[in-house]
Amino acid sequence: MRPEWCYxxxxxxxxxxxxxxxxxxxxxxPLSIVLLDVAPDGVDRAAVAQAVLARAIADALATNTxxxxxxxxxxxxxxxxxxxxxxxxxxxESAGFRVVRATSRWSFDGPPPPVTSDRLRFSTxxxxxxxxxxxxxxRVSVATLDARxxxxxxxxxxxxxxRETLADLRSMEWQPAWWExxxxxxxxxxxxxxxxxxxxxxxxxxxxxxxxQRGRGYVDDLLARGTATLRRAVPNLQIRADTxxxxxxxxxxxxxAGYQEFASRREFEYPVExxxxxxxxxxx
Numbered sequence: 001m002r003p004e005w006c007y008x009x010x011x012x013x014x015x016x017x018x019x020x021x022x023x024x025x026x027x028x029x030p031l032s033i034v035l036l037d038v039a040p041d042g043v044d045r046a047a048v049a050q051a052v053l054a055r056a057i058a059d060a061l062a063t064n065t066x067x068x069x070x071x072x073x074x075x076x077x078x079x080x081x082x083x084x085x086x087x088x089x090x091x092x093e094s095a096g097f098r099v100v101r102a103t104s105r106w107s108f109d110g111p112p113p114p115v116t117s118d119r120l121r122f123s124t125x126x127x128x129x130x131x132x133x134x135x136x137x138x139r140v141s142v143a144t145l146d147a148r149x150x151x152x153x154x155x156x157x158x159x160x161x162x163r164e165t166l167a168d169l170r171s172m173e174w175q176p177a178w179w180e181x182x183x184x185x186x187x188x189x190x191x192x193x194x195x196x197x198x199x200x201x202x203x204x205x206x207x208x209x210x211x212x213q214r215g216r217g218y219v220d221d222l223l224a225r226g227t228a229t230l231r232r233a234v235p236n237l238q239i240r241a242d243t244x245x246x247x248x249x250x251x252x253x254x255x256x257a258g259y260q261e262f263a264s265r266r267e268f269e270y271p272v273e274x275x276x277x278x279x280x281x282x283x284x
Contacts, residue, residue, distance in 0.1 A: 005030060009052050016043050017052045021060065024171040025199065029065040034080055036070065036088070049091040057095065057270060068270040070097065073105065073263045089266065097268040101148045101244060104251055106259040108239040112228035120190060120221050121183050126176035130166070136181055136192050137162035140208030145247040148267075169205045172196035178229050182222055190218045193226040197237070202230040204241040207250075219253045227257060 005021035017038045021030035033056050038045045060068045070092055076082045089099075125133055138158045141149050152161040174196045182190040190213045196205035204226050209218050230239050242265060243250040255261070 006035075007052075007055070009048065009055075011043065011048070014042075015039070017048050019052055019056055021056075025173055026171045029063040030060045031065065031067045031069065033060075033068065033070045036080075036082075045087070046091065046094070050094060053091060053095040060270075061272070065272060068272050069100075070268045072266045072268070074265075075263060077263055085266075089268075092268045095270070097270050099266050100151070100269040101267040103242040103244055103265045103267070104261050105263040105265055106241045106243070106251075106254040107262050108227060108241075108257070108259045110258055112224075112231040117221060119185060120218070120225075121185075122180040122225065123183070124177050124181075125179035128181060132181070133179065133192070134159070134162045134166060136189065136210070137165055137206075137208075139189070139210045140191055141165075142211050144208075145250070146244045147246065148244070165206065169194055169196055172198060172203070172205060174205070175233070178226075178233065180225065180229075182218070182225070184213070188213070191222055193222040193229075195226045195230045197230075197234055200237070202234050202237050202239050204230075204239065219250065220256060223253050223257045 007019050008015055009017035019036045020034050022032045022034040023030055038048050057068065072082045072085045072088055074085055082088060141153060141158065141161060144150060149161065152164060156164060179194045181192050184190050189210055191209035194206040196203050204223065207219065207222050207226060227239060241254060241259065243254065
């Protein structure tokens with residue numbers, strides 16, 4: 001967040017609203033509207049919200065951003081404290097935003113989970129290279145339960161979605177040794193796990209199993225591996241992860257690994273794709 005991205009709306013010399021822009025560490029344009037608040041009384045809240053959102057949209061589009069979103073968590077969460085969720089959703093919808101994804105949110109604060117088996121071997125990003133990772137990203141997205149990934153595959157094609165996902169993850173903080181492919185004892189590909197770091201937390205950025213290996217519990221091994229990697233590398237930060245509400249198997253895997261569900265989230269998006277694509281990140 002930058003000082004020039006922090007806005008205060010004033011009416012008759014009285015502050016009535018605020019908002020700020022947020023982006024990923026390696027991205028130079030706004031990706032989300034955050035800290036959106038309107039005075040609780042003394043103003044027409046809906047009218048003020050529409051004026052504020054119109055300014056936010058105009059200023060964001062002027063930067064040629066690839067995405068503009070806002071998230072609503074229930075219960076409301078620090079640092080945004082998105083109170084009055086239904087009123088807020090109505091403001092966003094009136095301004096042209098739409099819900100693109102609904103997720104459950106998970107956090108992990110404990111020690112690394114024990115490695116439950118030695119049935120997998122791992123190769124890192126630096127060992128296999130970008131091309132191999134792109135191919136695996138394309139394979140694990142087949143028949144995904146994640147609505148956003150399905151939409152991106154339809155919009156960009158499987159290879160395009162894989163490239164965009166990799167670019168999204170690379171805009172976070174990460175180390176090549178963190179990102180790993182997993183293989184079974186016969187050398188067959190199982191899947192991948194790609195942990196990342198944000199300024200105030202770490203994340204299980206991506207975890208996936210190829211279709212032919214699903215149903216064998218490998219997601220537990222991959223999630224344990226990613227969690228242990230982050231706990232070793234950044235022990236002082238909480239690990240967070242979101243999963244699509246339709247992805248019941250992934251939610252169950254988080255629960256088995258000791259993650260706690262702490263909120264639900266609606267991700268709203270303004271249709272910036274009229275001018276360009278979007279990379280699908282969401283604010284804290």
